[in-house]
Amino acid sequence: MSVSADNRKLYRAIGHKLKPCVTIAGNGLSEGVVDELFRALRDHELIKVKLAIAERDERKALIENITAETGAEVIQEIGKVVLLFKKAGKPNPKLTNLRFAL
Template sequence: MSLTATQKKQYRTIGHNLNPLVTVADKGLSEGVQLEVDRALEDHELIKIKFNVGDRKVKKALIRELCEQVQAELIQEIGNIALIFRESDDPDPKLSNLLR
């Protein structure tokens, strides 16, 4: 899944007003975190995730690993917040951040 620059810009604009739905802390990517991110992506398609880990290299590795595990694409990373996207097969217009 490869997004164009125009799509990424549009998703960054939408993501600006979103709040993080999931927080990844010192324990890293547990199974519960992965399941919650997967569920949130299925419902909302575009979500923010907050990473409360101290090291930049660890944070970047966690973001990359999480995107691979949930098959999502990183749209933007600013500070401790990552904006990720995964298209839903059957998006709910009441929940999807792209359709509201």
């Protein structure tokens, strides 16, 4: 399921104000990090993830692993920060970052 161009633009605008809620460093995608990504995506639907890895190729590979593991879609990638979206089955209106978007 791909996000439409209009929604992608809207999500980038919303994501501009967000702070990274998950940081991934040198240990990569450990089980705890994957669990935290699932929790954050389930609660917020749209999240920023900071990748504290110096090499660009390693960051690209890590982003591919994140999307494969979680099923999230990359909305935007700027430097060491990636904006991810995954639609929640029953979003919590108090937690979702998209409560005013649609």
